[in-house]
Amino acid sequence: MSLIIKNGTVYYQGKLTKLDILVADGKVKQIAPHIVAPADSKVYDANGQLVTPGLVDIHVHFRDPGLTYKETIATGSLAAAHGGFTTVCAMPNVDPVPNTPELLHNQIKRNQTDGHVKVFQYAPITKNLTSTDLVDAQAMADAGAVAFTNDGKGVQEAGTMYDAMKAAKTVQKAIVAHVEDNSLVRGGVMNAGPIADKLNLPGILSVSESAQVARDIELAQATGVHYHICHISTAESIRQVRAAKAAGIHVTCEVSPHHLVLDDTMITKDDPMMKMNPPLRSFADRQALIAGLMDGTIDCIATDHAPHSIEEKSGSMLTAPFGITGSETAFAILYTNLVKTRIISLEQLLAAMTAKAAAIFNLNAGVLAENKAADIAVFDLHQEHQIQTADFVSKGKNSPFVNDVVYGWPKATFVDGQQVQFPQLGGQA
Incomplete structure (x- = not known):
């Protein structure tokens, strides 16, 4: 029929x-x-x-295996579909981390079996996400990895990142970076600045992101790898990406819906629902993100869908985990706050959530066409x-x-x- x-x-x-x-x-x-x-x-x-074409989200967390009380492949992919997404890329911060070709192959098979949408799978950059031991890039690429990322953790050692980029370049896959220098986070739970000071909450310095962006852009230029930045959040990072693109370095980046429509001036109390990583930055940072989306410095929008239990996200920002859900609300939130207010056009929003997102990893998705x-x-x-x-x-x-x-x-x-x-x-x- x-x-x-x-x-x-x-x-x-x-x-x-x-x-x-x-x-x-x-x-x-x-x-x-x-x-x-x-x-x-x-x-x-x-x-x-x-x-529209089915939306494309290159950044979701399905928590499966290991943390299935938060989400499963089935519930997470159904949530993606409920938000209009038909293609997603799942992060590897599950338990066990898919460190080997066998684990990755099994993860991909489960994505296909349990998923209600098309689920591509990232491989980790390093074993267990926090080590300095690289995974076997060739074997992981052969097993079907869409790209390599330690999302949730920044790669702390420059030498590790350099070697990872060389390996990824060899197999023509991207390095997808959660950019965060742990030595500059200093126990923070929200953006460092006057709002954090007013609420007496420890702040995360914005330079914890931009310092790693600067480092990694230099390494990307040296290795020739495709370097993609997750959930970019600061004006300084945008400035660096804009300059890198002008210099011909293969850098792409994504922005999350919440960083486009919220900023730390909207945090009026100790509210765990406003705790995410990277944190909501300043009003000026948010304006820089919108400008970066409009001028093409930012390549696409990705939700960073990060489900947690009700119990975990209750209480204080001091104890709650980072992260918010995003799959089901992304389009409506962005349409309401950016398109209806005439900040961007509907066509710009749809491009960033469909074809431009798919193009980053050459996914066969995000367009309506006959015989597709x-x-x-x-x-x-x-x-x-x-x-x-x-x-x-x-x-x-x-x-x-x-x-x-x-x-x-x-x-x-x-x-x-x-x-x-x-x-x-x-x-x-």
């Missing part, structure tokens, strides 16, 4: 156009105005709704929606956006032409 998505405003070839989409055998068969539905077709009426996989998302740009924890299919309810009123809430997600089914939720099915 074929599927026809009719009457939607479709993001197609970089533009928003009224089009129909015909799907059969898991692929897009035709994109055109006013397609006549075959007799046996199922029809999805997207009248008044936005139809029918990975499609549908959003309601007009209906007001108040975010509630009851909306979430993720095990993680740790979001600072709960109770926010948004537009652009996801309505449907199709993976290989099949609509993903969700449990009955507080906000929508």
Whole structure:
């Protein structure tokens, strides 16, 4: 049976156009105005709704294996689909860390078996993420690693990072860096500055990020590797990336939704839901991130979906873990705060969450085209929606956006032409 998505405003070839989409055998068969539905077709009426390529998220944490009370591949990938994502890249900070080709192969197999969307898998840079012992880059690439990262931990030794970059360059894979100099974190739980001082909370210096960015850009130039920066957060880091790109160094970077719409001036009390790593930076940093997204210094948006249990994210920022969920709220939060306020265009937002995200690792995703996989998302740009924890299919309810009123809430997600089914939720099915 074929599927026809009719009457939607479709993001197609970089533009928003009224089009129909015909799907059969898991692929897009035709994109055109006013397609006549075959007799046996199922029809999805997207009248008044936005139809896009399935969103692409190159930074999620599924906690599986080892921390499945926080999330599983099944719940995390279902949450991704619920947010309109059809392709994601999962971080390796699970237990056990997939340090060997066998562990990585098994992780990839489980991603495929349990995942409700297409899940690519990162390999670690070093064994157990904190050591100086490199994994076997060739064996991990052969096993299917999308790239190498120790996300959650900064690589502290310059020599380790240099050797890792050389190895990654040999196998034509990227080094994906959580940039954080531990010696400059100093037990901080939020951005260092007047807000942290007012709340009497220890601060994380912004230079803890930008110092490693500066180091790694030099190493990337020396090795020729593709160097990608996770969740960039400071004006200084943006300035360095902009200069590196101008110099022809192969550097890319991502920004998380929360760093684009929140800053530390919005932290009014000791609130664990506002604790993430990197922390919410200053208003000036946030403005620099928006400018970097608009001028192309920042390549894409990635959620850094990081679920934790309710118990863990209760109490104080001093004891709660870093991280917030992001998969289910990302598009609506960004559409409401950046597009409806006319800071960026809808086309700019969609590019950063689809084709530009996929292009970083050459993923076959993020575009609508005939004979391509029918990975499609549908959003309601007009209906007001108040975010509630009851909306979430993720095990993680740790979001600072709960109770926010948004537009652009996801309505449907199709993976290989099949609509993903969700449990009955507080906000929508």
